[in-house]
Amino acid sequence: MVREELFNDIRKAIVEGDKPRARELAREAIGLGADLNEVIDKGYVPGIQTVGELWEKGDYFLPELITSAECMKAAMDILRPEMAKANIKSRSLGKVVIGTVEGDIHDIGKNLVASMLQANGFEVFDLGADVKLERFIEKAEAEKADIICLSALLTTTMLNQKRFIELLRQKGLYGKYKVLVGGAPATRKWAEDIGAQGYAENAALAVKAAKAAMAK
Numbered sequence: 001m002v003r004e005e006l007f008n009d010i011r012k013a014i015v016e017g018d019k020p021r022a023r024e025l026a027r028e029a030i031g032l033g034a035d036l037n038e039v040i041d042k043g044y045v046p047g048i049q050t051v052g053e054l055w056e057k058g059d060y061f062l063p064e065l066i067t068s069a070e071c072m073k074a075a076m077d078i079l080r081p082e083m084a085k086a087n088i089k090s091r092s093l094g095k096v097v098i099g100t101v102e103g104d105i106h107d108i109g110k111n112l113v114a115s116m117l118q119a120n121g122f123e124v125f126d127l128g129a130d131v132k133l134e135r136f137i138e139k140a141e142a143e144k145a146d147i148i149c150l151s152a153l154l155t156t157t158m159l160n161q162k163r164f165i166e167l168l169r170q171k172g173l174y175g176k177y178k179v180l181v182g183g184a185p186a187t188r189k190w191a192e193d194i195g196a197q198g199y200a201e202n203a204a205l206a207v208k209a210a211k212a213a214m215a216k
Helices: 002-016 019-031 036-057 062-085 108-119 133-143 155-170 188-194 203-215
Strands: 095-100 123-126 147-151 178-182
Touching: 002 019, 002 036, 002 062, 019 036, 019 062, 036 062, 036 108, 036 203, 062 108, 062 203, 095 108, 095 133, 108 123, 108 147, 108 203, 133 147, 133 155, 147 155, 147 203, 155 178, 155 188, 178 188, 178 203
Parallel strands: 095 123, 095 147, 147 178
Antiparallel strands: none
C-alpha cells in the first residue's frame, strides 16, 4: 500500500510540475529501499506520459511541458547515481542520438525533445546544435544507437536532413538506424520523401514516433 501511495505521489508531483516534491520523493524511495526501476516505471514515467497527453489535448502548454520535464530530470539525477552504486541497470526503450544539424544553432525545441525522450525511458545522447552530419554517425556507431533524431529550424538547414539520409546510403548504413526528423519547416511528407523513418511536430509526438520506430 505504501508503494502505491508513493507511486501516486510521484505521478502527481510530475503532473503538477513540483520539482522539490519530485526530488523529495526520489530520496524517499531510496530510503525505503524500493525497487528503483519500479519507482521509475510506475511513478515517474506514467507522470510524464500524463503530461504528454494533457499537452496533446491542449490542456497543457509549453511552460507546463518544460517544467514537468525538468522535474523528471531532477528526480532522475538523484536516482541514477544510487542505481549506479547498487549496479542496477535502468531499463531503456532504446538509444537515441539527437542534435540540430550543421548550420543551425536553434536548440530549444531539440532540447525539449531530448528531455521528453529521456523522461520516457530512452537513453539519450544529445550532441547539441550545429552538428556535422558525420558526427551523428560517429556517435551512433560508438553508442550502438537505435535512433538518430535530426532537428532543423530553417528551410536552408532542413536540406541537411536529406543530405544525412544520402550520407547513410553512401556508407551502406541506411536502414541500420531509425532516422526521425523534426523542426518548424519539416513535415511528414518531407520525411517520407527523403527516406526518414519518422517525423514529429512536437516533443510529445516525438516520444510516440520513437516508440513506434522501436516497435517496427
